[in-house]
Amino acid sequence: VRHVVATGSAVASIAASALPLSLPASGMAGGGPPAAGIRETQAIYPPGARPTLPRLAPLGQVFDTYIVAEGPDGLYIVDQHAAHERVLYERLLAAHRRGGVSEQLLAMPVPVELTPADAARVTAHRDHLASLGFDLEAFGARTVLIRAIPAQAAGAAPDALVQRAVAALGEEGDHDDAVERLAIATACHTAIRAGDRLGPDAITALLADLAATEDPFTCFHGRPTMVAAGRHELERWFLRG
Numbered sequence: 535v536r537h538v539v540a541t542g543s544a545v546a547s548i549a550a551s552a553l554p555l556s557l558p559a560s561g562m563a564g565g566g567p568p569a570a571g572i573r574e575t576q577a578i579y580p581p582g583a584r585p586t587l588p589r590l591a592p593l594g595q596v597f598d599t600y601i602v603a604e605g606p607d608g609l610y611i612v613d614q615h616a617a618h619e620r621v622l623y624e625r626l627l628a629a630h631r632r633g634g635v636s637e638q639l640l641a642m643p644v645p646v647e648l649t650p651a652d653a654a655r656v657t658a659h660r661d662h663l664a665s666l667g668f669d670l671e672a673f674g675a676r677t678v679l680i681r682a683i684p685a686q687a688a689g690a691a692p693d694a695l696v697q698r699a700v701a702a703l704g705e706e707g708d709h710d711d712a713v714e715r716l717a718i719a720t721a722c723h724t725a726i727r728a729g730d731r732l733g734p735d736a737i738t739a740l741l742a743d744l745a746a747t748e749d750p751f752t753c754f755h756g757r758p759t760m761v762a763a764g765r766h767e768l769e770r771w772f773l774r775g
């Protein structure tokens with residue numbers, strides 16, 4: 535696997551395009567797009583279709599950033615941050631829809647310094663924040679006391695998480711999508727990062743969690759969570775058949 539990824543010609547073809555896994559394959563065997571290498575899987579599904587991820591057997595991790603796995607139809611390379619982000623984001627919003635994002639209460643309230651504008655947003659968006667599990671209390675013009683954060687984010691440093699989430703409220707967008715922006719910021723901040731070494735159990739769990747999402751193939755930043763190469767692509771790389 536490392537060879538495939540590191541070889542110059544393979545790298546060139548990986549960059550080229552995307553591959554139609556699990557579809558009756560217009561692109562796999564002629565007739566479709568001129569696929570030369572690993573494809574972004576997102577391109578293959580008709581809009582509105584619920585894409586499903588086949589069962590993947592993990593093979594390992596590359597650069598502590600990508601998970602390499604075998605599927606019934608090909609080789610998959612998963613971006614661990616983008617994948618985990620997708621999982622956390624959907625869980626947060628699903629819990630929000632049910633009205634039940636669990637809070638992680640902090641043993642001691644943690645103070646965090648914000649810009650005056652962000653501190654004002656904490657008050658303006660109090661309900662949005664609370665509905666995602668953030669229990670925050672204004673404490674002076676720039677300081678906010680953190681009493682609870684979303685349970686999904688329990689591993690994150692509360693102060694950095696709150697700074698990031700509240701800053702996301704200041705981005706362009708409607709009041710209506712405040713919850714969405716908070717969920718995105720929380721998921722991005724909390725997710726496994728590039729460079730995190732993962733053990734076999736963590737890799738297996740992440741792939742299973744990703745497969746259970748509504749859209750396993752894209753992250754909310756619009757990037758793919760994975761690329762894949764079908765058996766035919768592999769054969770083409772090695773000039774077989």
Ligand SMILES: [Zn+2]
Nearest residue numbers: 615619722723
């Ligand atoms: Zn991110």
